[in-house]
Amino acid sequence: MKIKSLITERTKQPKQRVKTVGKRELISWFFLLPSLIGVFVFFVAPFMVIIGYSFMNNPIQKEFVGFSNFVNVWNNDAFRKAGLNTLNFSFTAVPLAVVLSLILAAVMESRIPFKSFFRSSFLSPLMVPTASIVLIWQVMFHQNGIVNNVLAALGDTSKTDWLKSDKAYVVLLTLFLWKNLGYNMILFMSALAGIPKELIEVARIESAGKLQIFWHVKLRFISPTIMFVTIMSLINSFKVFREIYLLTGDYPYDTLYMLQHYMNNKFASLDYQMLSAAAIIMFIIVSILIYFLIKFEDSYGKDVEG
Amino acid sequence: MENEFSKIYRKRIKQKKELEDRTKKIIVTVSAIIFAFFFIMPTLLTLTNSFMAATEINANYGSIFDNYGKNENGARTYISKTVNLKFIPDMVTFDQYYTVLLKSPEYLLKFWYSMIYTVPIVIVQLALASFAAYGFSRHESRIKNVIFFMYIILMLMPYQVTLVPNYLVSDFLGILDTKWAIWFPGFFSPFAIYLLTKFMKRVPKELTEAAEIDGAGEWEIFSRIQFPLCKGGIASIMILVFFDYWNMVEQPLILLKDVDKHPLSVFLSKINQGEISLAFAVAVIYLIPPLLLFLYGEDYLVEGISYQGGVKG
DSSP: OOOHHHHHHHHHHHHHHHHHHHHHHHHHHHHHHHHHHHHHHIIHHHHHHHHHHHHHHTTTTBBBOOHHHHHHEEEEEEEHHHHHHHHHHHHHHHHHHHHHHHHHHHHHHHHOHHHHHHHHEEEOOOOOOOHHHHHHHHHHHHHHHHHHHHHHTTTTTOOGGGGGSTTTHHHHHHHHHHHHHHHHHHHHHHHHHHSSHHHHHHHTTOOOHHHHHIIIIHHTTTTHHHHHHHHHHHHHHHHHHHHHHHHSSSOOOOGGOHHHHHHHHHHHHHHHHHHHHHHHHHHHHHHHHHHHHHHHHHHHHHGGGG | OHHHHHHHHHHHHHHHHHHHHHHHHHHHHHHHHHHHHHHHHHHHHHHHHTSSOOHHHHHHHHHEEEEEEEEHHHSOOOOOOOOOOSOOOOSSSOHHHEEEIIHHHHHHHHHHHHHHHHHHHHHHHHHHHHHHHHHHHHHOHHHHHHHHHHHHHHHHHHHHHHHHHHHHHHHHHHHSHHHHHHHHHTOOTHHHHHHHHHHHHOOOHHHHHHHHHOOHHHHHHHIIIIIHHTHHHHHHHHHHHHHHHHHOHHHHHHOOOOOGEEEEEHHGGGGOOHHHHHHHHHHHHHHHHHHHHHHHHHHHHHHHHHHHSSSSS
Protein backbone atom coordinates (compact mmCIF):
# COMPACT_ATOMS: atom_id res chain seq x y z
CA MET A 1 0.00 0.00 0.00
CA LYS A 2 2.66 2.39 1.00
CA ILE A 3 4.66 1.62 -2.06
CA LYS A 4 1.70 2.21 -4.31
CA SER A 5 1.04 5.64 -2.87
CA LEU A 6 4.70 6.44 -3.21
CA ILE A 7 4.63 5.57 -6.85
CA THR A 8 1.58 7.66 -7.56
CA GLU A 9 3.14 10.56 -5.73
CA ARG A 10 6.28 10.23 -7.73
CA THR A 11 4.52 10.15 -11.01
CA LYS A 12 2.33 13.04 -10.02
CA GLN A 13 5.13 15.41 -9.30
CA PRO A 14 6.74 15.61 -12.70
CA LYS A 15 3.37 15.72 -14.35
CA GLN A 16 2.86 19.29 -13.32
CA ARG A 17 6.15 20.27 -14.85
CA VAL A 18 5.32 18.36 -17.98
CA LYS A 19 2.50 20.74 -18.69
CA THR A 20 4.66 23.78 -19.25
CA VAL A 21 7.35 21.68 -20.85
CA GLY A 22 4.67 20.13 -23.03
CA LYS A 23 3.68 23.52 -24.31
CA ARG A 24 7.27 24.33 -25.11
CA GLU A 25 7.68 21.00 -26.78
CA LEU A 26 4.67 21.71 -28.95
CA ILE A 27 6.24 25.00 -30.01
CA SER A 28 9.46 23.21 -30.85
CA TRP A 29 7.46 21.09 -33.28
CA PHE A 30 6.36 24.26 -35.02
CA PHE A 31 9.99 25.04 -35.70
CA LEU A 32 10.27 21.66 -37.36
CA LEU A 33 7.11 22.01 -39.37
CA PRO A 34 8.33 23.81 -42.53
CA SER A 35 11.10 21.31 -43.04
CA LEU A 36 8.84 18.35 -42.28
CA ILE A 37 6.30 19.49 -44.85
CA GLY A 38 8.95 20.09 -47.48
CA VAL A 39 10.68 16.79 -46.93
CA PHE A 40 7.36 15.00 -47.01
CA VAL A 41 6.18 16.65 -50.22
CA PHE A 42 9.46 16.47 -52.11
CA PHE A 43 11.01 13.27 -50.87
CA VAL A 44 8.82 10.98 -48.79
CA ALA A 45 5.50 11.18 -50.64
CA PRO A 46 6.97 10.78 -54.13
CA PHE A 47 9.07 7.92 -52.84
CA MET A 48 5.86 6.17 -51.81
CA VAL A 49 4.50 6.76 -55.29
CA ILE A 50 7.68 5.29 -56.72
CA ILE A 51 7.25 2.18 -54.65
CA GLY A 52 3.78 1.93 -56.18
CA TYR A 53 5.09 2.47 -59.71
CA SER A 54 7.72 -0.17 -59.29
CA PHE A 55 5.00 -2.80 -58.98
CA MET A 56 2.95 -1.58 -61.97
CA ASN A 57 3.30 -2.23 -65.66
CA ASN A 58 3.12 1.51 -66.38
CA PRO A 59 1.80 4.64 -64.65
CA ILE A 60 -1.21 4.91 -66.98
CA GLN A 61 -2.66 1.40 -66.99
CA LYS A 62 -1.61 0.76 -63.41
CA GLU A 63 -1.71 -2.97 -63.67
CA PHE A 64 -0.06 -4.86 -60.84
CA VAL A 65 2.86 -6.89 -62.14
CA GLY A 66 4.56 -8.05 -58.96
CA PHE A 67 8.31 -8.06 -58.94
CA SER A 68 8.77 -8.25 -62.68
CA ASN A 69 10.12 -4.68 -62.92
CA PHE A 70 12.74 -5.48 -60.35
CA VAL A 71 13.65 -8.67 -62.14
CA ASN A 72 13.88 -6.78 -65.42
CA VAL A 73 16.12 -4.09 -64.00
CA TRP A 74 18.25 -6.61 -62.17
CA ASN A 75 18.75 -8.68 -65.30
CA ASN A 76 19.34 -5.67 -67.50
CA ASP A 77 22.89 -5.70 -68.86
CA ALA A 78 23.31 -1.94 -68.80
CA PHE A 79 22.11 -1.72 -65.21
CA ARG A 80 24.42 -4.55 -64.19
CA LYS A 81 27.39 -2.98 -65.87
CA ALA A 82 26.62 0.44 -64.40
CA GLY A 83 26.06 -1.04 -60.95
CA LEU A 84 29.23 -3.11 -61.01
CA ASN A 85 31.26 -0.18 -62.31
CA THR A 86 29.89 2.07 -59.59
CA LEU A 87 30.48 -0.45 -56.82
CA ASN A 88 33.89 -1.27 -58.21
CA PHE A 89 34.84 2.36 -58.18
CA SER A 90 33.50 2.93 -54.68
CA PHE A 91 35.22 -0.10 -53.23
CA THR A 92 38.59 1.05 -54.55
CA ALA A 93 38.19 4.78 -54.05
CA VAL A 94 36.74 4.79 -50.53
CA PRO A 95 39.42 2.72 -48.74
CA LEU A 96 42.12 4.66 -50.57
CA ALA A 97 40.53 7.97 -49.60
CA VAL A 98 40.27 6.93 -45.96
CA VAL A 99 43.80 5.58 -45.62
CA LEU A 100 45.54 8.35 -47.56
CA SER A 101 43.72 11.13 -45.76
CA LEU A 102 44.51 9.53 -42.42
CA ILE A 103 48.19 9.48 -43.33
CA LEU A 104 47.95 13.11 -44.45
CA ALA A 105 46.29 14.05 -41.18
CA ALA A 106 48.93 12.20 -39.15
CA VAL A 107 51.66 14.08 -41.01
CA MET A 108 49.89 17.38 -40.47
CA GLU A 109 49.56 16.56 -36.78
CA SER A 110 53.30 16.16 -36.44
CA ARG A 111 55.31 19.32 -36.16
CA ILE A 112 55.96 20.46 -39.67
CA PRO A 113 56.43 24.07 -40.78
CA PHE A 114 53.99 26.02 -42.98
CA LYS A 115 51.12 24.04 -41.54
CA SER A 116 48.40 26.50 -42.54
CA PHE A 117 49.77 26.70 -46.08
CA PHE A 118 49.59 22.91 -46.40
CA ARG A 119 46.13 22.81 -44.91
CA SER A 120 44.90 25.41 -47.39
CA SER A 121 46.43 23.71 -50.40
CA PHE A 122 45.07 20.28 -49.49
CA LEU A 123 41.65 21.72 -48.86
CA SER A 124 41.52 23.96 -51.93
CA PRO A 125 40.23 21.33 -54.40
CA LEU A 126 37.06 21.23 -52.34
CA MET A 127 36.12 24.70 -53.58
CA VAL A 128 37.38 24.42 -57.16
CA PRO A 129 34.37 23.69 -59.39
CA THR A 130 34.97 20.55 -61.38
CA ALA A 131 34.02 22.33 -64.57
CA SER A 132 36.80 24.85 -64.04
CA ILE A 133 39.60 22.34 -64.00
CA VAL A 134 38.24 19.82 -66.48
CA LEU A 135 40.27 21.54 -69.17
CA ILE A 136 43.50 21.03 -67.26
CA TRP A 137 42.73 17.37 -66.73
CA GLN A 138 42.10 16.98 -70.41
CA VAL A 139 45.40 18.62 -71.17
CA MET A 140 47.08 16.27 -68.72
CA PHE A 141 45.56 13.00 -69.82
CA HIS A 142 44.99 13.46 -73.54
CA GLN A 143 46.81 11.16 -75.91
CA ASN A 144 49.18 14.00 -76.73
CA GLY A 145 48.95 15.33 -73.22
CA ILE A 146 51.38 16.13 -70.46
CA VAL A 147 51.34 12.77 -68.72
CA ASN A 148 52.27 11.01 -71.92
CA ASN A 149 54.96 13.61 -72.62
CA VAL A 150 56.49 12.96 -69.24
CA LEU A 151 56.24 9.21 -69.72
CA ALA A 152 57.86 9.53 -73.15
CA ALA A 153 60.72 11.47 -71.61
CA LEU A 154 61.12 8.63 -69.14
CA GLY A 155 61.28 6.12 -71.97
CA ASP A 156 57.71 4.87 -72.10
CA THR A 157 56.35 5.81 -75.51
CA SER A 158 53.21 3.66 -75.49
CA LYS A 159 51.00 6.78 -75.76
CA THR A 160 47.93 5.52 -73.98
CA ASP A 161 44.79 7.47 -74.58
CA TRP A 162 44.05 7.72 -70.89
CA LEU A 163 40.41 8.66 -71.01
CA LYS A 164 39.54 6.11 -73.65
CA SER A 165 41.19 3.03 -72.26
CA ASP A 166 41.04 0.81 -69.21
CA LYS A 167 43.25 3.36 -67.52
CA ALA A 168 40.45 5.92 -67.55
CA TYR A 169 39.55 4.40 -64.24
CA VAL A 170 42.90 5.44 -62.77
CA VAL A 171 42.42 9.00 -63.98
CA LEU A 172 39.05 9.23 -62.30
CA LEU A 173 40.46 7.70 -59.13
CA THR A 174 43.15 10.37 -59.06
CA LEU A 175 40.57 13.06 -59.62
CA PHE A 176 38.38 11.70 -56.84
CA LEU A 177 41.24 11.56 -54.37
CA TRP A 178 42.42 14.99 -55.38
CA LYS A 179 38.99 16.40 -54.70
CA ASN A 180 38.20 14.62 -51.44
CA LEU A 181 41.42 14.08 -49.50
CA GLY A 182 41.50 17.56 -48.00
CA TYR A 183 38.01 17.37 -46.57
CA ASN A 184 38.68 13.97 -45.01
CA MET A 185 42.00 15.19 -43.72
CA ILE A 186 40.35 18.01 -41.76
CA LEU A 187 37.94 15.52 -40.20
CA PHE A 188 40.80 13.27 -39.12
CA MET A 189 42.90 16.17 -37.88
CA SER A 190 40.21 17.32 -35.53
CA ALA A 191 39.63 13.78 -34.33
CA LEU A 192 43.31 13.20 -33.69
CA ALA A 193 43.55 16.50 -31.85
CA GLY A 194 40.66 15.39 -29.65
CA ILE A 195 42.43 12.34 -28.23
CA PRO A 196 43.11 12.95 -24.52
CA LYS A 197 46.82 13.41 -23.86
CA GLU A 198 46.57 11.21 -20.75
CA LEU A 199 45.52 8.25 -22.86
CA ILE A 200 48.68 8.41 -24.94
CA GLU A 201 50.75 9.14 -21.84
CA VAL A 202 49.48 5.99 -20.15
CA ALA A 203 50.23 3.91 -23.22
CA ARG A 204 53.73 5.35 -23.37
CA ILE A 205 54.36 4.57 -19.70
CA GLU A 206 53.32 1.02 -20.41
CA SER A 207 56.09 1.09 -22.98
CA ALA A 208 53.99 0.99 -26.13
CA GLY A 209 55.85 1.92 -29.31
CA LYS A 210 54.77 4.77 -31.59
CA LEU A 211 53.19 2.39 -34.05
CA GLN A 212 51.46 0.47 -31.29
CA ILE A 213 50.03 3.66 -29.87
CA PHE A 214 48.79 4.69 -33.28
CA TRP A 215 47.28 1.30 -34.01
CA HIS A 216 45.76 0.38 -30.66
CA VAL A 217 45.02 3.72 -29.02
CA LYS A 218 44.61 6.49 -31.58
CA LEU A 219 42.91 4.45 -34.27
CA ARG A 220 40.39 2.99 -31.88
CA PHE A 221 39.67 6.34 -30.33
CA ILE A 222 38.92 7.96 -33.67
CA SER A 223 36.92 5.01 -34.98
CA PRO A 224 33.64 7.01 -35.07
CA THR A 225 35.40 9.51 -37.32
CA ILE A 226 36.75 6.72 -39.51
CA MET A 227 33.20 5.51 -39.91
CA PHE A 228 31.96 9.00 -40.70
CA VAL A 229 34.72 9.57 -43.25
CA THR A 230 33.97 6.22 -44.85
CA ILE A 231 30.28 7.04 -45.20
CA MET A 232 30.95 10.52 -46.57
CA SER A 233 33.52 9.16 -49.03
CA LEU A 234 31.03 6.56 -50.14
CA ILE A 235 28.46 9.26 -50.85
CA ASN A 236 31.04 11.36 -52.65
CA SER A 237 32.17 8.39 -54.69
CA PHE A 238 28.66 8.21 -56.14
CA LYS A 239 29.08 11.84 -57.16
CA VAL A 240 32.11 11.04 -59.30
CA PHE A 241 29.62 11.01 -62.16
CA ARG A 242 30.08 14.78 -62.25
CA GLU A 243 33.72 14.49 -63.16
CA ILE A 244 33.10 11.64 -65.58
CA TYR A 245 30.31 13.50 -67.31
CA LEU A 246 32.25 16.73 -67.59
CA LEU A 247 35.35 14.95 -68.86
CA THR A 248 33.81 12.43 -71.24
CA GLY A 249 30.22 13.44 -71.89
CA ASP A 250 27.19 11.19 -72.29
CA TYR A 251 29.04 8.21 -73.67
CA PRO A 252 32.13 7.48 -71.61
CA TYR A 253 34.54 4.61 -71.91
CA ASP A 254 33.05 1.29 -70.87
CA THR A 255 34.50 1.10 -67.38
CA LEU A 256 33.26 4.61 -66.64
CA TYR A 257 29.63 3.89 -67.40
CA MET A 258 28.05 4.62 -64.01
CA LEU A 259 24.60 4.24 -62.52
CA GLN A 260 23.88 7.91 -63.11
CA HIS A 261 24.48 7.38 -66.84
CA TYR A 262 21.97 4.55 -66.76
CA MET A 263 19.46 6.72 -64.93
CA ASN A 264 19.96 9.57 -67.40
CA ASN A 265 19.17 7.24 -70.26
CA LYS A 266 16.06 5.97 -68.54
CA PHE A 267 14.98 9.53 -67.80
CA ALA A 268 15.41 10.33 -71.46
CA SER A 269 12.98 7.56 -72.39
CA LEU A 270 10.75 8.32 -69.36
CA ASP A 271 10.60 4.68 -68.39
CA TYR A 272 8.92 5.34 -65.04
CA GLN A 273 8.52 1.81 -63.77
CA MET A 274 12.13 0.91 -64.58
CA LEU A 275 13.39 4.14 -63.02
CA SER A 276 11.37 3.44 -59.90
CA ALA A 277 12.58 -0.11 -59.58
CA ALA A 278 16.18 0.96 -60.16
CA ALA A 279 15.94 3.73 -57.55
CA ILE A 280 14.49 1.32 -55.00
CA ILE A 281 17.16 -1.29 -55.66
CA MET A 282 19.81 1.38 -55.15
CA PHE A 283 18.07 2.63 -52.03
CA ILE A 284 18.20 -0.87 -50.57
CA ILE A 285 21.84 -1.44 -51.50
CA VAL A 286 22.97 1.89 -50.05
CA SER A 287 20.95 1.26 -46.88
CA ILE A 288 22.55 -2.15 -46.43
CA LEU A 289 26.03 -0.71 -46.93
CA ILE A 290 25.43 2.02 -44.38
CA TYR A 291 23.84 -0.41 -41.93
CA PHE A 292 26.89 -2.66 -42.03
CA LEU A 293 29.27 0.26 -41.65
CA ILE A 294 27.43 1.46 -38.55
CA LYS A 295 27.26 -2.06 -37.12
CA PHE A 296 30.96 -2.54 -37.73
CA GLU A 297 31.85 0.71 -36.04
CA ASP A 298 29.62 -0.15 -33.09
CA SER A 299 31.39 -3.40 -32.36
CA TYR A 300 34.88 -2.06 -33.06
CA GLY A 301 34.87 1.21 -31.18
CA LYS A 302 32.57 0.38 -28.31
CA ASP A 303 35.03 0.19 -25.43
CA VAL A 304 36.75 3.49 -26.12
CA GLU A 305 33.73 5.73 -26.38
CA GLY A 306 32.63 7.54 -23.28
CA MET B 1 81.07 11.29 -11.16
CA GLU B 2 78.02 9.27 -11.82
CA ASN B 3 76.05 12.40 -12.36
CA GLU B 4 78.56 13.86 -14.74
CA PHE B 5 78.62 10.72 -16.81
CA SER B 6 74.90 10.44 -17.17
CA LYS B 7 74.75 14.09 -18.12
CA ILE B 8 77.12 13.57 -21.03
CA TYR B 9 75.31 10.43 -22.01
CA ARG B 10 71.98 12.12 -21.97
CA LYS B 11 73.35 15.00 -23.97
CA ARG B 12 74.64 12.67 -26.66
CA ILE B 13 71.35 10.86 -26.92
CA LYS B 14 69.60 14.18 -27.17
CA GLN B 15 71.89 15.36 -29.95
CA LYS B 16 71.45 12.18 -31.88
CA LYS B 17 67.72 12.36 -31.53
CA GLU B 18 67.66 15.98 -32.61
CA LEU B 19 69.57 15.15 -35.75
CA GLU B 20 67.25 12.27 -36.51
CA ASP B 21 64.23 14.45 -35.90
CA ARG B 22 65.59 17.15 -38.14
CA THR B 23 66.24 14.86 -41.11
CA LYS B 24 62.85 13.28 -40.63
CA LYS B 25 61.26 16.69 -40.53
CA ILE B 26 62.98 17.76 -43.73
CA ILE B 27 61.92 14.62 -45.57
CA VAL B 28 58.33 14.97 -44.45
CA THR B 29 58.24 18.66 -45.30
CA VAL B 30 59.70 18.21 -48.76
CA SER B 31 57.29 15.42 -49.63
CA ALA B 32 54.43 17.51 -48.28
CA ILE B 33 55.53 20.39 -50.53
CA ILE B 34 55.56 18.13 -53.58
CA PHE B 35 52.17 16.79 -52.65
CA ALA B 36 50.77 20.26 -52.05
CA PHE B 37 52.08 21.33 -55.44
CA PHE B 38 49.98 18.67 -57.13
CA PHE B 39 46.96 19.83 -55.22
CA ILE B 40 47.12 23.46 -56.27
CA MET B 41 48.67 22.99 -59.70
CA PRO B 42 45.43 22.56 -61.73
CA THR B 43 44.00 25.71 -60.20
CA LEU B 44 47.20 27.67 -60.70
CA LEU B 45 47.49 26.55 -64.30
CA THR B 46 43.94 27.60 -65.05
CA LEU B 47 44.64 30.99 -63.53
CA THR B 48 47.88 31.69 -65.38
CA ASN B 49 46.64 30.34 -68.69
CA SER B 50 43.70 32.69 -68.59
CA PHE B 51 46.14 35.52 -69.31
CA MET B 52 47.44 33.94 -72.50
CA ALA B 53 46.63 35.24 -75.92
CA ALA B 54 44.45 33.08 -78.15
CA THR B 55 47.34 32.31 -80.50
CA GLU B 56 49.48 31.08 -77.67
CA ILE B 57 46.76 28.78 -76.37
CA ASN B 58 46.13 27.38 -79.79
CA ALA B 59 49.81 26.78 -80.24
CA ASN B 60 50.12 25.02 -76.91
CA TYR B 61 46.94 23.02 -76.71
CA GLY B 62 45.79 22.97 -80.30
CA SER B 63 46.84 19.38 -80.82
CA ILE B 64 44.24 18.30 -78.30
CA PHE B 65 41.25 20.26 -79.35
CA ASP B 66 41.67 20.54 -83.08
CA ASN B 67 41.12 17.85 -85.61
CA TYR B 68 44.33 17.31 -87.50
CA GLY B 69 42.67 16.18 -90.68
CA LYS B 70 40.41 19.17 -90.96
CA ASN B 71 42.91 21.82 -90.14
CA GLU B 72 45.96 20.61 -91.94
CA ASN B 73 45.62 22.77 -95.02
CA GLY B 74 43.35 25.50 -93.73
CA ALA B 75 45.07 26.51 -90.57
CA ARG B 76 47.89 28.91 -90.74
CA THR B 77 48.58 29.12 -87.07
CA TYR B 78 51.42 27.16 -85.63
CA ILE B 79 50.27 24.12 -83.68
CA SER B 80 52.68 22.15 -81.63
CA LYS B 81 52.40 18.41 -82.15
CA THR B 82 52.52 17.67 -78.48
CA VAL B 83 51.04 19.71 -75.71
CA ASN B 84 53.10 22.29 -73.95
CA LEU B 85 52.17 22.97 -70.41
CA LYS B 86 53.07 26.49 -69.50
CA PHE B 87 52.81 28.19 -66.18
CA ILE B 88 53.82 31.60 -67.36
CA PRO B 89 52.38 33.08 -70.52
CA ASP B 90 54.78 34.56 -73.06
CA MET B 91 52.78 37.73 -72.99
CA VAL B 92 50.22 38.65 -70.41
CA THR B 93 47.01 39.89 -71.98
CA PHE B 94 43.48 40.37 -70.84
CA ASP B 95 42.16 39.45 -74.27
CA GLN B 96 40.29 36.40 -73.02
CA TYR B 97 38.57 38.34 -70.30
CA TYR B 98 37.81 41.15 -72.67
CA THR B 99 36.11 38.76 -75.07
CA VAL B 100 34.22 36.88 -72.39
CA LEU B 101 32.99 39.93 -70.56
CA LEU B 102 32.19 42.19 -73.48
CA LYS B 103 31.81 40.14 -76.62
CA SER B 104 30.28 36.80 -75.69
CA PRO B 105 27.36 37.48 -73.40
CA GLU B 106 26.25 33.84 -73.30
CA TYR B 107 28.94 32.98 -70.75
CA LEU B 108 27.90 35.75 -68.43
CA LEU B 109 24.32 34.63 -68.82
CA LYS B 110 25.24 31.09 -67.76
CA PHE B 111 27.19 32.51 -64.86
CA TRP B 112 24.10 34.43 -63.88
CA TYR B 113 22.04 31.21 -64.09
CA SER B 114 24.49 29.51 -61.77
CA MET B 115 23.97 32.35 -59.30
CA ILE B 116 20.20 32.22 -59.68
CA TYR B 117 20.14 28.49 -58.99
CA THR B 118 22.64 28.44 -56.15
CA VAL B 119 22.18 31.51 -53.97
CA PRO B 120 18.47 31.07 -53.08
CA ILE B 121 19.12 27.42 -52.23
CA VAL B 122 21.91 28.37 -49.85
CA ILE B 123 19.80 31.04 -48.12
CA VAL B 124 16.53 29.13 -47.86
CA GLN B 125 18.14 25.81 -46.92
CA LEU B 126 20.01 27.52 -44.10
CA ALA B 127 16.96 29.44 -42.92
CA LEU B 128 14.81 26.32 -42.82
CA ALA B 129 17.66 24.41 -41.24
CA SER B 130 18.03 26.95 -38.43
CA PHE B 131 14.41 26.44 -37.47
CA ALA B 132 14.48 22.69 -37.89
CA ALA B 133 17.75 22.26 -36.04
CA TYR B 134 16.29 24.26 -33.16
CA GLY B 135 13.25 22.00 -33.22
CA PHE B 136 15.42 18.91 -33.12
CA SER B 137 17.79 20.15 -30.44
CA ARG B 138 15.06 21.22 -27.99
CA HIS B 139 12.93 18.75 -26.02
CA GLU B 140 14.33 15.63 -27.53
CA SER B 141 11.91 12.77 -27.75
CA ARG B 142 11.79 9.36 -29.30
CA ILE B 143 9.76 10.51 -32.28
CA LYS B 144 12.16 13.32 -32.98
CA ASN B 145 15.09 10.95 -32.85
CA VAL B 146 13.40 8.64 -35.31
CA ILE B 147 12.65 11.53 -37.66
CA PHE B 148 16.21 12.78 -37.33
CA PHE B 149 17.51 9.34 -38.22
CA MET B 150 15.31 9.35 -41.32
CA TYR B 151 16.77 12.71 -42.26
CA ILE B 152 20.25 11.22 -42.01
CA ILE B 153 19.26 8.32 -44.27
CA LEU B 154 17.82 10.81 -46.75
CA MET B 155 20.98 12.88 -46.58
CA LEU B 156 23.10 9.85 -47.36
CA MET B 157 21.08 8.81 -50.40
CA PRO B 158 22.90 9.55 -53.65
CA TYR B 159 21.30 11.60 -56.43
CA GLN B 160 20.68 8.41 -58.35
CA VAL B 161 17.98 7.65 -55.79
CA THR B 162 16.58 11.07 -54.86
CA LEU B 163 16.36 12.48 -58.36
CA VAL B 164 13.59 10.06 -59.28
CA PRO B 165 11.17 11.35 -56.61
CA ASN B 166 12.30 14.92 -57.34
CA TYR B 167 11.48 14.49 -61.00
CA LEU B 168 8.11 12.98 -60.19
CA VAL B 169 7.04 15.88 -57.96
CA SER B 170 8.33 18.49 -60.36
CA ASP B 171 6.42 16.83 -63.15
CA PHE B 172 3.29 16.66 -61.00
CA LEU B 173 3.56 20.33 -60.04
CA GLY B 174 4.38 21.32 -63.59
CA ILE B 175 7.62 23.02 -62.63
CA LEU B 176 9.95 20.87 -64.70
CA ASP B 177 12.29 22.94 -66.82
CA THR B 178 11.99 25.90 -64.46
CA LYS B 179 14.29 27.06 -61.71
CA TRP B 180 11.77 25.86 -59.14
CA ALA B 181 12.56 22.25 -60.03
CA ILE B 182 16.16 22.89 -59.00
CA TRP B 183 15.24 25.06 -56.03
CA PHE B 184 12.72 22.97 -54.12
CA PRO B 185 14.77 19.81 -53.51
CA GLY B 186 17.65 22.10 -52.56
CA PHE B 187 15.53 24.09 -50.13
CA PHE B 188 14.51 20.97 -48.23
CA SER B 189 17.76 19.04 -48.43
CA PRO B 190 18.52 17.72 -44.94
CA PHE B 191 22.27 18.30 -45.14
CA ALA B 192 22.30 21.66 -43.34
CA ILE B 193 19.78 20.43 -40.78
CA TYR B 194 21.98 17.53 -39.84
CA LEU B 195 25.04 19.69 -39.30
CA LEU B 196 23.27 22.56 -37.59
CA THR B 197 21.53 20.22 -35.16
CA LYS B 198 24.95 18.95 -34.15
CA PHE B 199 26.02 22.53 -33.53
CA MET B 200 22.92 23.46 -31.55
CA LYS B 201 23.06 20.39 -29.34
CA ARG B 202 26.44 21.55 -28.13
CA VAL B 203 25.11 24.83 -26.76
CA PRO B 204 25.19 24.34 -22.96
CA LYS B 205 21.79 23.40 -21.57
CA GLU B 206 22.33 25.77 -18.64
CA LEU B 207 21.99 28.74 -20.94
CA THR B 208 18.60 27.79 -22.29
CA GLU B 209 17.39 26.63 -18.88
CA ALA B 210 18.38 29.94 -17.33
CA ALA B 211 16.47 31.73 -20.05
CA GLU B 212 13.43 29.55 -19.42
CA ILE B 213 13.47 30.44 -15.72
CA ASP B 214 13.68 34.10 -16.66
CA GLY B 215 10.50 33.59 -18.61
CA ALA B 216 11.85 33.69 -22.13
CA GLY B 217 9.62 32.19 -24.81
CA GLU B 218 10.79 29.67 -27.38
CA TRP B 219 11.19 32.32 -30.06
CA GLU B 220 13.35 34.40 -27.78
CA ILE B 221 15.52 31.44 -26.85
CA PHE B 222 15.94 30.70 -30.55
CA SER B 223 16.62 34.23 -31.72
CA ARG B 224 18.62 35.50 -28.76
CA ILE B 225 20.59 32.43 -27.68
CA GLN B 226 20.75 29.49 -30.05
CA PHE B 227 20.91 31.32 -33.37
CA PRO B 228 23.58 33.87 -32.40
CA LEU B 229 25.71 31.19 -30.74
CA CYS B 230 25.67 29.10 -33.91
CA LYS B 231 26.57 31.89 -36.33
CA GLY B 232 30.00 30.37 -36.98
CA GLY B 233 28.46 27.02 -37.75
CA ILE B 234 25.88 28.57 -40.03
CA ALA B 235 28.61 30.38 -41.96
CA SER B 236 30.59 27.21 -42.47
CA ILE B 237 27.56 25.19 -43.58
CA MET B 238 26.63 27.97 -45.99
CA ILE B 239 30.05 27.69 -47.60
CA LEU B 240 29.79 23.92 -47.93
CA VAL B 241 26.28 24.08 -49.38
CA PHE B 242 27.37 26.77 -51.81
CA PHE B 243 30.31 24.68 -53.06
CA ASP B 244 28.05 21.70 -53.59
CA TYR B 245 25.32 23.47 -55.54
CA TRP B 246 27.69 25.73 -57.48
CA ASN B 247 29.04 22.45 -58.82
CA MET B 248 25.68 20.95 -59.73
CA VAL B 249 25.62 18.58 -62.68
CA GLU B 250 23.14 15.78 -62.03
CA GLN B 251 20.12 17.97 -61.24
CA PRO B 252 20.16 20.29 -64.29
CA LEU B 253 20.81 17.36 -66.62
CA ILE B 254 17.60 15.70 -65.51
CA LEU B 255 15.34 18.48 -64.28
CA LEU B 256 16.14 21.04 -66.98
CA LYS B 257 15.64 19.53 -70.40
CA ASP B 258 16.10 22.88 -72.04
CA VAL B 259 19.87 23.00 -72.57
CA ASP B 260 19.77 26.78 -72.74
CA LYS B 261 18.83 26.91 -69.08
CA HIS B 262 21.79 24.86 -67.89
CA PRO B 263 24.15 26.57 -65.49
CA LEU B 264 27.79 27.19 -66.24
CA SER B 265 28.85 24.02 -64.39
CA VAL B 266 27.37 21.88 -67.16
CA PHE B 267 27.90 24.33 -69.99
CA LEU B 268 31.64 24.76 -69.46
CA SER B 269 32.35 21.19 -70.49
CA LYS B 270 30.62 21.81 -73.80
CA ILE B 271 32.87 24.60 -74.94
CA ASN B 272 33.74 23.67 -78.48
CA GLN B 273 36.97 23.83 -80.36
CA GLY B 274 36.78 27.36 -81.60
CA GLU B 275 36.35 28.74 -78.13
CA ILE B 276 39.17 26.93 -76.39
CA SER B 277 41.04 30.18 -76.16
CA LEU B 278 38.25 31.55 -73.97
CA ALA B 279 37.78 28.49 -71.82
CA PHE B 280 40.41 29.37 -69.26
CA ALA B 281 39.04 32.83 -68.64
CA VAL B 282 35.51 31.47 -68.28
CA ALA B 283 36.82 28.85 -65.87
CA VAL B 284 38.48 31.53 -63.78
CA ILE B 285 35.38 33.70 -63.71
CA TYR B 286 33.44 30.66 -62.61
CA LEU B 287 36.02 30.00 -59.93
CA ILE B 288 35.88 33.46 -58.40
CA PRO B 289 32.83 33.16 -56.10
CA PRO B 290 33.93 29.92 -54.40
CA LEU B 291 37.51 31.19 -54.28
CA LEU B 292 36.46 34.34 -52.45
CA LEU B 293 34.38 32.28 -50.04
CA PHE B 294 37.32 29.98 -49.48
CA LEU B 295 39.83 32.75 -48.86
CA TYR B 296 37.47 34.67 -46.64
CA GLY B 297 35.93 31.76 -44.76
CA GLU B 298 38.55 29.04 -44.62
CA ASP B 299 38.68 29.05 -40.84
CA TYR B 300 34.91 28.78 -40.59
CA LEU B 301 35.01 26.00 -43.11
CA VAL B 302 37.63 24.03 -41.22
CA GLU B 303 35.73 24.50 -37.99
CA GLY B 304 32.51 23.39 -39.63
CA ILE B 305 34.04 20.27 -41.15
CA SER B 306 35.68 19.42 -37.84
CA TYR B 307 32.31 19.50 -36.15
CA GLN B 308 30.79 17.04 -38.58
CA GLY B 309 32.97 14.16 -37.61
CA GLY B 310 32.88 14.90 -33.90
CA VAL B 311 32.39 11.90 -31.68
CA LYS B 312 28.65 11.29 -31.43
CA GLY B 313 26.61 14.43 -32.04
